[in-house]
Amino acid sequence: MKAFISKNKWTLLLLIAATALMLVLAQKTYYALIIALFGIYAIVATSLDVLFGYTGQISLGHAGLFAIGAYSSALLTIKFGVPSLLSLVLGSAITALIGALIAIPASKLVKHFLSLLMIAFGQIIYLIINSWTEVTGGSLGIMNIPYLNVFGFEVNSNLKGAIVIWVILAIVLLVKHRIIRSRVGNAFIAIRENTVAARGLGIDVQKYKVLAFAVSAAMTGLAGGLYAFLRGFISPETFNGTQSVLFMTMLLFGGITTLAGPVIGAIVLLLFKEVFQTFSTYQGLIYALFMLLVLFFFPNGIIGLYKSGKTAVMKLLSKRAEATRNGGAENAEN
Amino acid sequence: MLKIDHVSMVFGGLTANNDVCAEVHKGEIFGLIGPNGAGKTTLFNVISGFYKPTAGKVIFNGEEIQGKLSNQIAQKGIARTYQNINLFKKMTVLENVLVGCHTQTRANIFDAIFNTKRSRAEHEEAIRRCREVLEFMGIGHLEDSLAGSLPYGDQRRLEIARALVSNPKLLLLDEPAAGMNLTEKDILTDTILKIRDLGYTVLIVEHNMKLVMKVCDRICVLNHGNKLAEGTPEEIQNNPDVIKAYLGGAK
Numbered sequence: 001m002k003a004f005i006s007k008n009k010w011t012l013l014l015l016i017a018a019t020a021l022m023l024v025l026a027q028k029t030y031y032a033l034i035i036a037l038f039g040i041y042a043i044v045a046t047s048l049d050v051l052f053g054y055t056g057q058i059s060l061g062h063a064g065l066f067a068i069g070a071y072s073s074a075l076l077t078i079k080f081g082v083p084s085l086l087s088l089v090l091g092s093a094i095t096a097l098i099g100a101l102i103a104i105p106a107s108k109l110v111k112h113f114l115s116l117l118m119i120a121f122g123q124i125i126y127l128i129i130n131s132w133t134e135v136t137g138g139s140l141g142i143m144n145i146p147y148l149n150v151f152g153f154e155v156n157s158n159l160k161g162a163i164v165i166w167v168i169l170a171i172v173l174l175v176k177h178r179i180i181r182s183r184v185g186n187a188f189i190a191i192r193e194n195t196v197a198a199r200g201l202g203i204d205v206q207k208y209k210v211l212a213f214a215v216s217a218a219m220t221g222l223a224g225g226l227y228a229f230l231r232g233f234i235s236p237e238t239f240n241g242t243q244s245v246l247f248m249t250m251l252l253f254g255g256i257t258t259l260a261g262p263v264i265g266a267i268v269l270l271l272f273k274e275v276f277q278t279f280s281t282y283q284g285l286i287y288a289l290f291m292l293l294v295l296f297f298f299p300n301g302i303i304g305l306y307k308s309g310k311t312a313v314m315k316l317l318s319k320r321a322e323a324t325r326n327g328g329a330e331n332a333e334n
Numbered sequence: 335m336l337k338i339d340h341v342s343m344v345f346g347g348l349t350a351n352n353d354v355c356a357e358v359h360k361g362e363i364f365g366l367i368g369p370n371g372a373g374k375t376t377l378f379n380v381i382s383g384f385y386k387p388t389a390g391k392v393i394f395n396g397e398e399i400q401g402k403l404s405n406q407i408a409q410k411g412i413a414r415t416y417q418n419i420n421l422f423k424k425m426t427v428l429e430n431v432l433v434g435c436h437t438q439t440r441a442n443i444f445d446a447i448f449n450t451k452r453s454r455a456e457h458e459e460a461i462r463r464c465r466e467v468l469e470f471m472g473i474g475h476l477e478d479s480l481a482g483s484l485p486y487g488d489q490r491r492l493e494i495a496r497a498l499v500s501n502p503k504l505l506l507l508d509e510p511a512a513g514m515n516l517t518e519k520d521i522l523t524d525t526i527l528k529i530r531d532l533g534y535t536v537l538i539v540e541h542n543m544k545l546v547m548k549v550c551d552r553i554c555v556l557n558h559g560n561k562l563a564e565g566t567p568e569e570i571q572n573n574p575d576v577i578k579a580y581l582g583g584a585k
Contacts, residue, residue, distance in 0.1 A: 175447050179447060183432075183446070201405075201437070201497075203433070
């Protein structure tokens with residue numbers, strides 16, 4: 001523990017400072033909402049990292065899964081009177097199940113075929129929630145979704161929402177960390193790195209791809225449910241194709257296969273989206289620019305940039321130290 | 335232990351294996367040799383489940399395994415290396431070998447999420463075994479290096495380690511000495527003999543005759559997909575058909 005703290009002291013300090021800053025800002029209800037949304041989108045970007053970063057399966061249809069989580073949680077509570085916390089869990093489970101079902105055919109596809117299928121999946125879900133008016137309210141959506149109730153603690157303000165969501169994000173990150181360094185995570189990475197060799201070592205490739213989809217869908221569904229309870233209102237426009245692209249941009253911009261990358265990516269992209277709200281027509285264009293920026297200049301995202309920067313500084317410092325030492329030696333000889 | 339029973343493998347108009355029969359006994363090193371294009375690697379791919387044979391049976395410990403998926407065959411205890419190295423390049427040496435433990439470990443997604451005692455114990459045991467095997471292969475000091483950054487010879491050794499860690503009943507080595515220098519080849523020869531002495535059964539495809547003649551208990555020679563001869567290294571070296579196939583027609 002002590003070693004962990006001293007090794008990561010700057011990261012920890014930064015985390016504490018960020019938490020404090022967010023708590024201060026969250027006193028304003030609009031800021032609290034944004035901070036809560038940071039958490040929700042960070043969960044989605046994290047879930048995409050499990051699927052894309054670690055297992056190498058691309059998905060441009062996660063908005064569909066996000067929608068399934070949001071609508072199923074909201075409908076369970078409104079139409080069937082299920083307690084909101086249970087709805088949240090069930091919504092996540094339903095999303096995981098649907099994610100696994102779509103993954104059974106999808107896991108046989110690779111690269112652009114898979115991404116086409118997932119785009120189609122996202123569109124199908126979008127069309128269903130738009131047209132199945134009796135259940136989903138069509139384009140008007142669902143209003144008056146009750147507050148989330150966590151064992152008697154009613155999440156009736158954006159501030160409370162932000163706190164609950166960030167706690168859940170921390171749990172999601174812990175779960176992701178544990179999965180990745182386990183036997184299952186090793187199988188995921190092995191599939192990404194070399195499918196043939198993975199199969200030759202006894203890994204049931206299809207089973208693990210389906211599992212990765214299910215895990216990712218469960219997390220995204222959870223985020224969807226949180227979104228529904230936080231906003232109290234959902235409509236199809238939140239779940240369109242652009243949203244799927246946004247999720248992917250968040251992940252790529254932040255940096256894949258890291259814990260902090262997707263979180264940072266989610267915060268930066270969402271901030272950008274809020275600040276430039278007036279340009280919402282050009283959203284797609286802006287995401288595309290972000291993605292090109294990442295692909296051309298820092299393929300490992302912000303985290304990759306930070307890491308290579310750190311290595312460069314270390315190198316410079318050690319070089320300088322060596323120069324001083326050599327200089328000192330020369331002086332001594334003279 | 336492994337019986338190749340009249341196996342034929344045809345790709346379109348090309349017959350890569352034609353009615354090949356061979357039997358590998360427990361505890362021996364069985365060599366598969368032949369000129370380029372003789373169908374050695376094809377036969378390997380049939381045994382390890384990458385190809386489904388056009389005809390014939392592959393019987394492993396009394397069970398027909400031809401046409402099964404390669405991951406199912408790995409689960410039954412056949413591990414292999416590849417002619418063209420197939421490592422997980424962006425994983426460390428230790429992680430590569432850990433993936434090799436896949437068939438020997440059980441932890442599922444829930445064990446991972448709840449970090450159960452059982453899975454932690456299993457993980458520690460797996461790491462201990464991996465280090466032991468890496469040490470045995472002489473690459474223990476490299477465990478934190480990325481597999482893709484290793485020199486060629488070490489990559490070959492890592493592939494053997496990754497296959498060996500699963501405690502296979504049958505180990506298939508596909509040209510393990512390819513690209514190695516003389517010293518590395520000598521070390522490899524010793525290692526393969528040591529692997530046999532540990533009780534493993536080895537089936538090896540190799541072009542380096544010095545190595546093959548030194549390590550193999552029995553050898554099968556393929557030529558143009560057909561089995562040409564089978565016997566001890568001495569018998570093979572003195573077999574006129576084999577000499578003819580390798581050196582061209584004797585006058």
